[in-house]
Amino acid sequence: MDEHDFLAERFEAHRDHLRAVAYRMLGSLTEADDAVQEAWLRLARSDTGQLANLSGWLTTVVSRVCLDMLRSRKSRREEPLDTHVPDPIVASADPDPEEEAVLADSVGLALLVVLETLTPAERLAFVLHDMFGVPFDEIAPIVGRSPATATQLASRARRRVRGAALPDAGLPAQREVIDAFLTAAHAGDFEALVAVLDPDVVLRVDFGGAGPSGLMRGAAVVAKQALLFSEGAPFVRPVVINGAAGLVAMPGGRPVTVFSPTVRGGKIVEINILADPERIAQLDLSGLE
Known part of the structure; x- marks a missing residue:
């Protein structure tokens, strides 16, 4: 050598x-x-x-x-920093040993924000x-x-x-809350959506140059926004994002949105959504297709 x-x-x-x-x-x-x-x-x-x-x-x-x-x-x-979502590290809902090693060394998306x-x-x-x-x-x-x-x-x-949202321990507990959110969104049930959201929940959406990014606060505001996209609920796939439970929307089998909620105290306290086509294409999501 x-x-x-x-x-x-x-x-x-x-x-x-x-x-x-x-x-x-x-x-x-x-x-x-x-x-x-x-x-x-x-x-x-x-x-x-x-x-x-x-x-x-x-x-x-x-x-x-x-x-x-x-x-x-x-x-x-x-x-603007309040509408920027950092790159997520995405793995399948049942990560293999190599993915688990990467996730174990990852840091929560809410902390990166x-x-x-x-x-x-x-x-x-x-x-x-x-x-x-x-x-x-x-x-x-x-x-x-x-x-x-x-x-x-x-x-x-x-x-x-210190104010960063830290998720509840355990993926199953996080997944239960996220599943309740999805069920309510798919059913168009506004009250059920509000019930699973923290009153001061923050929604951050990053479309990059493909659309209007923005920041929204409050359970009622975020629930109304979720209802606008309820038709996409059947196309989401459970994943692990930076070590926490999350979702990827895959209409037609192609990843288009990474949905990273933070569950704390049995409620969703923060949602970070990456919907920038350019950055989504750069992520390693091949294992989900």
Whole structure:
């Protein structure tokens, strides 16, 4: 094995970790892959003989790349944050061992939505420290701040993230509530829909450039919206989305919408819907077809 192949083998051993870091930083699977690829290119151009901690070096490189991406995204003033749904990780309702391994390392979509509201530096500090245990004295040089300031960035992020909707434990319990929602929608039963929704439920719909994205609040408002799309209820398929129960709408057997509700206390407290045809086409949903 030559030196390049040996280096590639060492890099591959870290790929899953690096992709997990980048996905939490960016909320985009394609951008996460781009960040990991950039880390490989920089590694291939570097003198690796002096690298005592390859994992730490690669994590730092990926973090810097992600930080640049986040800052560029902010400067371009992309889509309003309250109507953007991060890329979901979708698996079948009965995931195989490989899918289970991916889902076990995933993070809830509702949490990713909250991370989208943080500044790039806050997001990086929180993700690296709270999710991956990176010390603040290693985070500080990445964001160009002191360790004390990096600690403050993570603390501010933590206060925001504390309000993220966490789902009830157990897929069967989540599925029961979602099935009740589907049954009520299919039957056009407004009262039954309201009964399964939290009074302050939030509905976030991301159509990308294919239609009007938006944010709605309140059980009555969300129930009325659900009734408008009740004809699609027979075409949904149960899946697991970022470790929680969810649905994919597949009229004609083709995925068109990813429906990610968050069930807490036996009620649906948040619904994130990705209906952007461009991004749906980029997701790995081949196992559902």
